[in-house]
Amino acid sequence: MRQRVTFITKPADALDPDHVNIVDGTLSGPPISAIREDRLTFALDELPGGLQKILSESHELHIRWSSPTPSESVSPLLSRIPPGFHLFYTPRNASAAESESLCLALRNLFGDINCRTPKHSFTSLEQGRFSHATSSQYFQQLDSLAHFSDHVKKVFCLPDDAACIAELARLDDAASLDISYDTISHALKLTVTSPYKRQEMYITSTPGHRTEVGILAEDNPPNLEPYEIGISGLLAVLGQDSKASPTLFSFPSRHRQAQGAFDVRLLEPTGLHPTLQIRISSERPLEDSSCSPHAYFTLPRYIFPDKYQLSDDLFLASKNLTALRYISQPVDLEAPEYVMNLWGSAMLLELSPQPDHTLQKGWTAEVPLHLRYMSPNESGYRNKSIPYPAVFWACHAEEGTKFPTNPFERVNLGYDGLFGPRTVFFHVPAAPGLEKLQNTITIPVLDADKTGWVNTGTATAILLGFTWILWKLYVSYTQQNSKRPVTSKAAEEKKRK
Amino acid sequence: MASTKPPPPAARAHAQPLSRPQASSLISRFFSTPTPLYLSATLLRLILLLYGLHQDANSAIKYTDIDYLVFTDAARSVSRSHSPYDRETYRYTPLLAWLLLPTAWSTASPLGNAALFAFGKGVFAVADLVAGWLIERILISGVGDGGKGKGMDPATARKFAAIWLLNPMVATISTRGSSEGLLGVLVMALLWAVLSKRIPLAGLLLGFGVHFKIYPFIYAPAIVWWMDDERLGRPRTATADPQTVFEKVRRFITPARLDLALVSLGTFSSLNILMYTLYGTPFITHTYLHHVTRVDHRHNFSPYNIQLYLASATPASSGLRIESVAFIPQLLLSCVLIPLITAKADLATSMLAQTFAFVTFNKVCTSQYFLWYMVFLPLYLPRSSFLRNKRLGLAALLLWIAGQAAWLQQGYELEFLGTSTFVPGLWVSSLAFFLVNCWILGVIIGDVGK
Numbered sequence: 001m002r003q004r005v006t007f008i009t010k011p012a013d014a015l016d017p018d019h020v021n022i023v024d025g026t027l028s029g030p031p032i033s034a035i036r037e038d039r040l041t042f043a044l045d046e047l048p049g050g051l052q053k054i055l056s057e058s059h060e061l062h063i064r065w066s067s068p069t070p071s072e073s074v075s076p077l078l079s080r081i082p083p084g085f086h087l088f089y090t091p092r093n094a095s096a097a098e099s100e101s102l103c104l105a106l107r108n109l110f111g112d113i114n115c116r117t118p119k120h121s122f123t124s125l126e127q128g129r130f131s132h133a134t135s136s137q138y139f140q141q142l143d144s145l146a147h148f149s150d151h152v153k154k155v156f157c158l159p160d161d162a163a164c165i166a167e168l169a170r171l172d173d174a175a176s177l178d179i180s181y182d183t184i185s186h187a188l189k190l191t192v193t194s195p196y197k198r199q200e201m202y203i204t205s206t207p208g209h210r211t212e213v214g215i216l217a218e219d220n221p222p223n224l225e226p227y228e229i230g231i232s233g234l235l236a237v238l239g240q241d242s243k244a245s246p247t248l249f250s251f252p253s254r255h256r257q258a259q260g261a262f263d264v265r266l267l268e269p270t271g272l273h274p275t276l277q278i279r280i281s282s283e284r285p286l287e288d289s290s291c292s293p294h295a296y297f298t299l300p301r302y303i304f305p306d307k308y309q310l311s312d313d314l315f316l317a318s319k320n321l322t323a324l325r326y327i328s329q330p331v332d333l334e335a336p337e338y339v340m341n342l343w344g345s346a347m348l349l350e351l352s353p354q355p356d357h358t359l360q361k362g363w364t365a366e367v368p369l370h371l372r373y374m375s376p377n378e379s380g381y382r383n384k385s386i387p388y389p390a391v392f393w394a395c396h397a398e399e400g401t402k403f404p405t406n407p408f409e410r411v412n413l414g415y416d417g418l419f420g421p422r423t424v425f426f427h428v429p430a431a432p433g434l435e436k437l438q439n440t441i442t443i444p445v446l447d448a449d450k451t452g453w454v455n456t457g458t459a460t461a462i463l464l465g466f467t468w469i470l471w472k473l474y475v476s477y478t479q480q481n482s483k484r485p486v487t488s489k490a491a492e493e494k495k496r497k
Numbered sequence: 498m499a500s501t502k503p504p505p506p507a508a509r510a511h512a513q514p515l516s517r518p519q520a521s522s523l524i525s526r527f528f529s530t531p532t533p534l535y536l537s538a539t540l541l542r543l544i545l546l547l548y549g550l551h552q553d554a555n556s557a558i559k560y561t562d563i564d565y566l567v568f569t570d571a572a573r574s575v576s577r578s579h580s581p582y583d584r585e586t587y588r589y590t591p592l593l594a595w596l597l598l599p600t601a602w603s604t605a606s607p608l609g610n611a612a613l614f615a616f617g618k619g620v621f622a623v624a625d626l627v628a629g630w631l632i633e634r635i636l637i638s639g640v641g642d643g644g645k646g647k648g649m650d651p652a653t654a655r656k657f658a659a660i661w662l663l664n665p666m667v668a669t670i671s672t673r674g675s676s677e678g679l680l681g682v683l684v685m686a687l688l689w690a691v692l693s694k695r696i697p698l699a700g701l702l703l704g705f706g707v708h709f710k711i712y713p714f715i716y717a718p719a720i721v722w723w724m725d726d727e728r729l730g731r732p733r734t735a736t737a738d739p740q741t742v743f744e745k746v747r748r749f750i751t752p753a754r755l756d757l758a759l760v761s762l763g764t765f766s767s768l769n770i771l772m773y774t775l776y777g778t779p780f781i782t783h784t785y786l787h788h789v790t791r792v793d794h795r796h797n798f799s800p801y802n803i804q805l806y807l808a809s810a811t812p813a814s815s816g817l818r819i820e821s822v823a824f825i826p827q828l829l830l831s832c833v834l835i836p837l838i839t840a841k842a843d844l845a846t847s848m849l850a851q852t853f854a855f856v857t858f859n860k861v862c863t864s865q866y867f868l869w870y871m872v873f874l875p876l877y878l879p880r881s882s883f884l885r886n887k888r889l890g891l892a893a894l895l896l897w898i899a900g901q902a903a904w905l906q907q908g909y910e911l912e913f914l915g916t917s918t919f920v921p922g923l924w925v926s927s928l929a930f931f932l933v934n935c936w937i938l939g940v941i942i943g944d945v946g947k
Binding site for chain 2: 269270271272273308312314315317318319330333334336338339373375376380381442443444445446447450451454455457458459461462464465466468469470471472473475476477478479480
């Protein structure tokens with residue numbers, strides 16, 4: 001196992017190297033305001049047997065979780081995804097795709113993950129367009145990592161190891177979690193980031209394991225290229241270095257921060273065809289005209305977009321949308337929620353370009369969606385939350401720009417694979433002051449308390465109508481019989497003439 | 498009305514339109530020759546079509562029906578040598594996509610493209626007009642009148658055909674691009690072929706109709722039952738009444754009936770074999786099996802709707818489930834009892850009653866289905882209690898509209914305001930509408946015996 005702990009501070013809060021002490025493999029210093037990123041890298045054989053088995057059936061497996069509680073992002077940790085549990089998966093073979101073991105393991109680890117098998121519940125991604133995309137995707141709303149935290153505490157800590165338990169308790173208020181595995185590296189990388197907040201600085205290395213610590217902030221080194229992020233700060237390897245050494249480096253990054261903010265609200269009344277309104281005020285990140293605003297949605301199965309509705313240019317323009325760039329397939333346009341196996345649908349919308357003065361002032365785009373019928377309950381209504389989209393400007397970097405892997409690289413986010421390798425994402429932050437990155441919607445359902453009479457009432461009405469018609473048929477039959485000999489003969493006579 | 502004093506039997510297709518003494522009034526003059534009626538029916542559709550083009554080009558709210566986009570997408574798919582079933586929710590015969598192939602073509606001018614795109618709507622509108630013309634033919638030839646051979650004079654026939662031809666609901670549905678107009682013309686042509694004893698043509702139309710939209714199979718028993726020697730105008734071969742069951746069956750199987758059965762089955766199966774060869778399982782799944790397996794409970798007029806929603810969402814309970822026996826009253830009425838009791842007396846009214854029963858007792862029912870029986874109204878109304886007793890007629894019309902209006906109001910509250918109106922609102926109004934329909938159907942059936 002290798003461990004890397006990085007404190008990402010804002011440039012103004014950079015730490016004096018003299019305040020950081022390393023004694024006997026333990027680094028300590030004054031508390032700082034920062035995002036703490038913990039990255040653990042495991043070899044396959046260091047993992048519990050059950051997990052090893054799941055991974056051995058995977059070609060690639062990436063979990064991305066993001067908290068619905070908004071938190072400030074600090075460069076270079078700028079990428080954003082819709083809040084919830086995202087999974088990108090390529091099975092090793094067809095039988096792995098039909099096996100329930102992955103979903104069982106996920107349920108075991110994360111709690112309420114209600115997929116069945118990759119084949120039933122995952123949507124398949126276009127393959128071959130951009131090589132780094134996995135073959136399938138799964139998403140589910142998951143508000144906290146509490147279940148995961150409890151599970152790993154049980155697996156990794158002895159019951160009386162308070163330090164271990166305290167260490168892992170950081171998962172409880174994590175802002176994001178990434179787990180990545182692929183067969184080429186044969187290693188599992190787990191990355192947890194905390195929200196930006198005041199952090200204690202006390203890191204102890206585990207004997208026999210390499211532990212790197214960094215205390216870094218964005219900087220402007222000379223000769224910084226466009227699309228590059230500069231970083232400076234302190235680095236140390238515990239158990240090896242006796243003093244943290246200053247560092248200054250830069251790397252190209254596909255994820256950047258845009259100015260401004262966005263938020264999302266539901267237009268009232270929502271009915272069965274709700275409209276999400278995205279309000280954005282964000283200036284164009286580059287002078288370049290290649291930048292266009294996008295919104296990437298992961299929508300749980302109870303709510304869905306209709307790609308056919310989103311294909312008419314006039315309709316799109318009236319909603320301030322340019323085009324539906326991607327929608328996961330298939331999307332059943334008719335099925336009720338309770339018969340669906342697929343998780344839902346992912347959608348990338350390009351929003352209409354706006355003139356500069358509108359960009360500053362703020363503008364809105366509307367996303368028409370549709371609700372499925374849901375199972376009845378006692379109140380006649382169900383409350384559900386719709387996760388916020390990731391909103392960003394996608395800009396094309398100049399010809400020749402390369403984006404090699406960087407130490408804070410994050411790939412397989414759902415939307416990155418839908419763009420070319422030279423696209424740079426300028427993320428628009430969610431508006432400050434939001435409580436959750438989701439909207440609550442009330443969905444009308446059949447009121448189970450009032451359905452006592454439905455079966456009897458329906459049957460009675462059908463029988464009543466049916467009997468009335470039978471009676472009229474009987475009357476008609478007897479009337480015809482009493483008249484028949486005269487009329488039919490007469491008609492026949494007429495015809496023969 | 499025609500029922501009290503039948504017009505002279507001399508009024509045949511070739512006869513000159515009769516000019517009655519009261520033909521001075523504007524309405525009578527309107528119907529005295531075919532031109533004003535067909536011209537205004539054409540104009541009505543043309544205006545709606547052009548208005549639709551205008552609205553589609555300038556507004557985000559479209560005049561064109563969503564189904565039409567499904568058809569044209571499927572036509573585009575076919576034009577690229579793909580399967581029409583590549584388009585989700587395409588649940589029709591590939592023939593429809595083929596028919597609409599011109600909508601997939603494009604020209605250099607946007608106007609030309611708009612015209613090509615509207616091609617299918619044009620076809621549906623023309624189908625409406627032809628159905629109207631067939632209605633007029635059937636009324637004039639009089640064989641629709643219980644086979645009693647009393648023809649209607651052309652002006653009165655056109656007056657009744659106008660119920661279909663000038664009906665704004667019919668014209669709107671076809672110009673919005675719904676294919677129900679095609680069914681109208683198919684079914685009218687079928688009735689006309691049967692009444693004019695063109696048996697092979699009738700078989701062809703029946704087989705084609707069932708391939709196209711399934712439900713016309715309900716007409717098969719009525720037509721077969723109707724086609725006895727007496728009605729086909731053939732001399733009876735034996736005078737003595739049959740004694741044994743075997744003899745009865747043998748006499749029932751006439752060459753004409755065999756003819757109809759063989760031609761219709763042949764048409765139906767060869768079309769299906771052809772489509773299956775071309776498009777494989779998706780053809781069977783989407784065109785036919787979908788209707789058996791569908792679990793789409795979006796609210797509709799069917800009395801079973803709420804019950805189906807409830808049943809599909811709750812795990813199977815013990816005991817009899819209504820939805821699994823729902824087909825019994827529906828098929829018993831539309832395929833067995835109504836044809837047996839009414840077809841020989843009045844084939845057109847039997848077909849109306851069968852369609853009405855099929856739609857009313859169906860597990861899914863939308864307003865487009867109403868067109869299936871509306872096409873028969875001009876044939877039935879001249880001899881109906883609804884016209885003889887104006888108060889009864891008005892009551893039926895008002896109740897039929899009120900039933901829908903109540904349901905639509907509840908549907909609006911659910912769909913657009915998000916109020917949970919499933920029970921009692923939608924449920925009660927759908928049952929009320931169902932009972933109104935049953936009452937109307939009872940009156941229609943009662944008229945056959947009079």
